[in-house]
Amino acid sequence: MQDGSNRRSGLRAVVISAGLLVILTAGGSFLLSKADGPVFVLGGGPLRSGEPVALSALDWAQLDALHELEIEIVGAGSSRILWFSVYDGVPYVACDLDCVGGVLTRWPQQIARDDRVVVRIDGRRAPGRLVHVPHGTEEYDLVKAGRDRKYAGTGGGRAAMETAAHAAVVEVGETLTGRAQRGEPGDRVYRVAPRPPDT
Numbered sequence: 001m002q003d004g005s006n007r008r009s010g011l012r013a014v015v016i017s018a019g020l021l022v023i024l025t026a027g028g029s030f031l032l033s034k035a036d037g038p039v040f041v042l043g044g045g046p047l048r049s050g051e052p053v054a055l056s057a058l059d060w061a062q063l064d065a066l067h068e069l070e071i072e073i074v075g076a077g078s079s080r081i082l083w084f085s086v087y088d089g090v091p092y093v094a095c096d097l098d099c100v101g102g103v104l105t106r107w108p109q110q111i112a113r114d115d116r117v118v119v120r121i122d123g124r125r126a127p128g129r130l131v132h133v134p135h136g137t138e139e140y141d142l143v144k145a146g147r148d149r150k151y152a153g154t155g156g157g158r159a160a161m162e163t164a165a166h167a168a169v170v171e172v173g174e175t176l177t178g179r180a181q182r183g184e185p186g187d188r189v190y191r192v193a194p195r196p197p198d199t
Contacts, residue, residue, distance in 0.1 A: 037049075045077065051124045054127075066122070068081050069119055073111065080107065083147075085146050091119070092133070117129060130192060
């Protein structure tokens, strides 16, 4: 008799815990979707604050000293933090792990549907669009080499730790998703280009 009562109490506790977890997860997702940009490593809502400027008004050669920017994917109404690099005065962002056609759903799939973005960096916010840079092109090779140099972590500190952790995640991820056995690399590189203000 007592065993049955203990089992019912245990089951009730599991159901209540699961219900609380679902409520907390849904509530957290809702709050993040309303946030002004990403929160730490978690995606957030649309970018609202920051001085509005044209993409061309930003001094990307100087901003290249920074490691991250915030980017809003307009069509998805979401934002995230991305590493970026600059080549020939133009900013580039990338997705490094099984970005398209893999097991995981990644932000490049959202960009394939709607390439409009808003970039926020150094307290300023600029509209743009992401243009895919195909593998095997000269632009891809030059941008990738510059990105690899920027995030090599040879100076130690945060860059070294982040680069080592990032490389480990990409390697494990590509093994788990099977990308390591495919011919085409799983990454995608995008040029951040201006877009007309009305779009």
